[in-house]
Amino acid sequence: MTEEIIIAGFGGQGVLSMGKILAYSGVMQNKEVSWMPSYGPEMRGGTANVTVIISDERISSPILNSYDTAIILNQQSMDKFEKTVKPGGLLIYDPNGLTRFPERKDINIYSIEAADEAGKRGLSKIFNMIVLGGFLKLKPLVAPEFLHKGLEKSLPARHHALIPENEKAVALGKELLKAVHLVN
Amino acid sequence: MGELKLMKGNEAVAEAAIRAGCDGYFGYPITPQSEVMEYLMAEKPFERTGMVVLQAESEVAAINMLYGGAGTGKMVMTSSSSPGVSLMQEGISYLAGAELPAVIVNIVRGGPGLGTIQPSQADYFQAVKGGGHGDYKMLVLAPASVQEMCDHVKLAFDKAFEYRTPVMILSDGAIGQMMEKVVLFDQIPRRTDEELIKQCPWASNGRPKTRNHNIITSLDLDPAGQERVNLKLQAKYQMMEKNEVLYEEIQCEDADYLLVAFGLSARICQKALDLARAKGIKVGLFRPITLFPFPAIEVSNVGNRVKGILVVEMNAGQMIEDVKLSVGCKVKIEHYGRFGGIIPSPDEVVKALTQKIIGG
Amino acid sequence: MEEQFAKTEIHKPENIVYKKSDLMVDRPLSYCPGCGHGTAHRMLMEVIEEMDISDKTIGVSPVGCSVLAYDFLNIDMLGAAHGRAPALATAIKRMWPNHFVFTYQGDGDLAAIGTAETIHACNRGENITIIFINNGIYGMTGGQMAPTTLPGMRSSTSPYGRDVPTMGHPLKITELIAQLPGVYYVTRQAVHTPNNVRKTKKAIRKAFELQKENKGLCFIEIVSNCNSGWKMTPVQSNKWMEENMFPFYVLGDIKVDGKLIEMTK
Numbered sequence: 150m151t152e153e154i155i156i157a158g159f160g161g162q163g164v165l166s167m168g169k170i171l172a173y174s175g176v177m178q179n180k181e182v183s184w185m186p187s188y189g190p191e192m193r194g195g196t197a198n199v200t201v202i203i204s205d206e207r208i209s210s211p212i213l214n215s216y217d218t219a220i221i222l223n224q225q226s227m228d229k230f231e232k233t234v235k236p237g238g239l240l241i242y243d244p245n246g247l248t249r250f251p252e253r254k255d256i257n258i259y260s261i262e263a264a265d266e267a268g269k270r271g272l273s274k275i276f277n278m279i280v281l282g283g284f285l286k287l288k289p290l291v292a293p294e295f296l297h298k299g300l301e302k303s304l305p306a307r308h309h310a311l312i313p314e315n316e317k318a319v320a321l322g323k324e325l326l327k328a329v330h331l332v333n
Numbered sequence: 334m335g336e337l338k339l340m341k342g343n344e345a346v347a348e349a350a351i352r353a354g355c356d357g358y359f360g361y362p363i364t365p366q367s368e369v370m371e372y373l374m375a376e377k378p379f380e381r382t383g384m385v386v387l388q389a390e391s392e393v394a395a396i397n398m399l400y401g402g403a404g405t406g407k408m409v410m411t412s413s414s415s416p417g418v419s420l421m422q423e424g425i426s427y428l429a430g431a432e433l434p435a436v437i438v439n440i441v442r443g444g445p446g447l448g449t450i451q452p453s454q455a456d457y458f459q460a461v462k463g464g465g466h467g468d469y470k471m472l473v474l475a476p477a478s479v480q481e482m483c484d485h486v487k488l489a490f491d492k493a494f495e496y497r498t499p500v501m502i503l504s505d506g507a508i509g510q511m512m513e514k515v516v517l518f519d520q521i522p523r524r525t526d527e528e529l530i531k532q533c534p535w536a537s538n539g540r541p542k543t544r545n546h547n548i549i550t551s552l553d554l555d556p557a558g559q560e561r562v563n564l565k566l567q568a569k570y571q572m573m574e575k576n577e578v579l580y581e582e583i584q585c586e587d588a589d590y591l592l593v594a595f596g597l598s599a600r601i602c603q604k605a606l607d608l609a610r611a612k613g614i615k616v617g618l619f620r621p622i623t624l625f626p627f628p629a630i631e632v633s634n635v636g637n638r639v640k641g642i643l644v645v646e647m648n649a650g651q652m653i654e655d656v657k658l659s660v661g662c663k664v665k666i667e668h669y670g671r672f673g674g675i676i677p678s679p680d681e682v683v684k685a686l687t688q689k690i691i692g693g
Numbered sequence: 694m695e696e697q698f699a700k701t702e703i704h705k706p707e708n709i710v711y712k713k714s715d716l717m718v719d720r721p722l723s724y725c726p727g728c729g730h731g732t733a734h735r736m737l738m739e740v741i742e743e744m745d746i747s748d749k750t751i752g753v754s755p756v757g758c759s760v761l762a763y764d765f766l767n768i769d770m771l772g773a774a775h776g777r778a779p780a781l782a783t784a785i786k787r788m789w790p791n792h793f794v795f796t797y798q799g800d801g802d803l804a805a806i807g808t809a810e811t812i813h814a815c816n817r818g819e820n821i822t823i824i825f826i827n828n829g830i831y832g833m834t835g836g837q838m839a840p841t842t843l844p845g846m847r848s849s850t851s852p853y854g855r856d857v858p859t860m861g862h863p864l865k866i867t868e869l870i871a872q873l874p875g876v877y878y879v880t881r882q883a884v885h886t887p888n889n890v891r892k893t894k895k896a897i898r899k900a901f902e903l904q905k906e907n908k909g910l911c912f913i914e915i916v917s918n919c920n921s922g923w924k925m926t927p928v929q930s931n932k933w934m935e936e937n938m939f940p941f942y943v944l945g946d947i948k949v950d951g952k953l954i955e956m957t958k
Binding site for chain 1: 337507512600601603
Binding site for chain 2: 718747748749750751753760761763764766767768769770771772773774777780781782783784785787788789792809810813
């Protein structure tokens with residue numbers, strides 16, 4: 150099993166930390182993982198993206214140009230990464246702020262209104278965990294107990310009190326996920 | 334098994350230094366390696382093990398602090414990125430000349446000049462051929478994963494003291510910034526003063542009345558004396574060539590074509606290898622782990638069994654010179670490179686292999 | 694036979710009124726006759742011997758005339774790259790905090806190429822002693838202009854005299870670093886007369902005592918002659934130094950107990 154994922158959005162949406170929590174959960178489940186961020190000028194206020202690979206085997210390239218899954222959280226990322234999903238692959242997007250929706254017919258597409266729902270419930274800070282929940286519903290790569298451990302390892306000790314809230318956000322994401330287009 | 338963590342390459346270097354029993358780190362901030370010192374300052378190794386961490390006023394000062402510490406027998410390390418490592422070249426030459434053990438980590442970024450902050454492998458020549466003045470070499474390790482970033486720090490210290498030589502870990506901004514699973518080795522206690530003096534009887538750390546003074550210098554104004562120094566260094570480099578070569582072969586046994594790459598490029602080539610094999614092209618990968626000493630015999634053995642070789646580097650063609658010198662001219666050898674912070678994709682590598690080697 | 698007898702008579706321990714420090718290696722110095730380096734070396738070694746700290750002292754020599762200082766001083770030493778001695782000393786002291794660490798540097802080394810290392814080691818308040826020999830010229834490379842060369846003073850790269858508008862002012866680095874809070878004791882001395890030699894030795898002793906107390910950086914400038922570089926006899930050069938160097942580089946304490954001394958001039 151190897152899952153190659155790109156997570157892309159604006160800086161500040163928690164893209165990198167979502168990837169880190171996913172990767173750390175993978176480590177706790179004794180998988181091979183890599184987490185490769187885009188960094189540099191792009192990092193400062195612009196778009197942010199991270200490639201996460203979770204595998205049972207040694208990971209070759211941490212840098213890819215096609216992915217099993219793309220998690221897309223803004224328009225620039227949609228324009229850049231929709232085309233990079235492998236045929237038959239998965240695209241999850243948050244429609245908030247998008248003006249052009251995914252058009253491909255050869256991939257499975259889901260939407261998740263995470264930003265909207267997080268705003269309503271005052272959960273903006275853990276918006277990314279709602280999205281992660283949606284992804285994990287479709288690709289249960291890490292079991293809940295390892296996600297818990299991943300959160301413990303990723304979050305500084307002073308934020309450990311917030312772990313249950315993070316886990317609730319993951320559960321919420323599973324409910325919010327909606328199929329938009331399915332290949333089969 | 335040691336402690337399991339998800340870490341950036343830069344953080345793994347820092348943690349490994351503490352665990353290896355390093356006595357002092359001296360550095361100056363530069364992207365994309367600033368996490369090394371940031372991690373150390375946050376981690377307070379001066380409380381954990383007594384290790385000193387100091388932010389110097391420049392890379393020039395940092396490398397000379399290394400020289401000072403190393404000259405007293407201490408286990409010292411610095412890290413920087415390309416422009417900073419250029420500034421350190423004088424000091425590295427002095428370390429080599431005075432035969433001092435030290436570890437220098439170069440998280441390479443694109444150049445020349447201020448260049449870019451994105452990853453590159455364009456400092457191969459500088460690292461491998463002796464970037465400073467005079468006839469010297471360093472043992473150069475090229476990690477390709479965060480795990481190796483960690484393990485190579487320990488290895489680098491071991492070899493630095495075994496050979497009394499500076500050792501460079503030549504990595505790049507991508508490996509420095511990316512996170513992977515890493516199994517950390519257990520804490521090795523820092524040497525006591527007594528252990529240090531026993532290990533380094535040559536070091537200048539205070540002359541007991543029972544011996545004559547120790548002098549750390551790279552100066553010998555007498556040409557005959559300086560030639561002796563050079564011959565000693567060359568003999569040491571030959572010993573390294575004989576005993577310290579490290580490399581990895583992946584699916585070379587049945588390969589028709591060979592990719593040769595180090596560090597991050599080797600990771601990309603491994604994916605390219607999978608893609609090519611899926612298309613029915615039998616490709617192998619040869620990855621030098623030590624860049625000096627270069628695995629000349631080993632790459633030649635594999636290289637002379639295949640129909641063609643593509644050397645993939647994030648530079649304009651540097652290691653390819655060593656591959657050509659090693660393999661000779663019976664086999665077609667071409668280069669594929671991207672520069673200035675661009676990382677080649679696995680697809681590009683397959684395409685280059687098809688166009689330059691298989692089709693050409 | 695008679696001569697031998699006389700020598701033995703004189704060599705009786707009770708007749709010895711002065712003897713070279715045992716920490717001076719028994720070999721001829723490489724310095725020009727008349728140069729102040731030998732005396733400065735000797736004062737330094739006498740202090741270390743009297744304090745009985747030779748087993749806990751690490752010295753750093755520069756690039757310049759005193760590049761080979763380690764050949765003459767029988768203590769553990771490191772030869773630094775040009776200007777970098779304070780960087781070496783910083784690391785050494787940080788990792789051997791109970792040892793005594795000093796640098797011995799000339800004006801080109803300390804005040805030109807090594808300015809950054811000098812200022813930052815001083816500013817960090819490293820607990821080291823810097824001995825700064827200022828003779829206003831690059832002696833080793835053959836008499837070129839130094840950062841401390843006086844206005845109008847001739848050198849091989851200012852053959853018509855230092856022209857301030859084009860070559861800049863001489864740098865009073867000692868006054869400059871005395872301003873820094875990390876620096877505890879700053880003094881300017883000379884070694885051309887017995888009286889000055891005594892004062893210099895006292896200053897070096899004071900600096901090492903303060904180092905023992907971790908008071909911060911101690912900085913001793915020794916204004917010296919360079920009869921070869923100045924193209925004078927030793928006697929002429931000492932006179933020239935008194936008449937020209939001392940009015941500009943005024944002898945005496947500049948900072949004591951962490952406090953700047955009020956300047957009268």
